[in-house]
Amino acid sequence: MHTQNLDPLELERYSRHLALPRFGEQGQLRLKQASVLIVGLGGLGSVSSLYLTSAGVGKIGLIEDDHVNLNNLQRQILYTTGEVGQSKLALAAQKLEAHNPTVAIKTHPHRLNADNAGAIVQEYDLVVDGTDNLVTRRVINQACVALDRPYIYGAVNLYDGQVSMFHASQGPCWACLFPESPQEPQPKRPEQLAVLNTVPAVIGALQATEAIKWIVGMEQTLIGKLLIYNALQASFEKIGIEKNPQCSVCGC
DSSP states (O other), X not given: OOOSSOOHHHHHHTHHHHTSTTTHHHHXXXXXXXXXXXXXXXXXXXXXXXXXXXXXXXXXXXXXXXXXXXXXXXXXXXXXXXXXXXXXXXXXXXXXXXXXXXXXXXXXXXXXXXXXXHHHHTTSSEEEEOOOOHHHHHHHHHHHHHHTOOEEEEEEEBTXXXXXXXXXXXXXXXXXXOTTOOSSXXXXXXXXXXXXXXXXHHHHHHHHHHHHHHHHTOSOOOBTEEEEEETTTTEEEEEEOOOOTTOTTTOO
């Protein structure tokens, strides 16, 4: 793949980006030269993967080991009723490649864990978190801190969502915010599984936006900040996150 210039079809495809102030052709080339790993292809990953693919990120890695269930379809917009029982990873790769053939899609058909995270994460410039459990987030964070990769976090529950960007060389890491996360998966209560279907769309789009901004070189990122969205109140709140000098992952 040639990444030093945009061909005529790319100039047409990304014309709305090229017209953006502080973006232009140089920003689009940065996207073309970048690589992003998306961990999880559920509600968050369905949205962030579509937007990052349509934006023209040069290489996108996908990690998922689950199959489509009927109760996924309320919020996981990559999949259809006729695809229940099929591999999310295979379906997502096929649809994303069809959506934008200029993007290289690489699949990782397993769950991210402490044994494989380092080797996988090091292939990419940054990681987008589309998971729904603290154990995998701990693994993502540890790998990103060790390899100096930005980690774009997102989470949803009920009518609420939150998003942040962690980069330990520039600010706090995820463990600075969640120091007591469990080492083993915990069973979820029914209320922990409930979510309004549009909330993952909002948070997933914000995650993709943060990834694009970082790749293009825009300075106003969510490093050191947690953005909280409440759908019932139609409100956003931004709070600061301090780096913990005693953090077990990124502390000195």
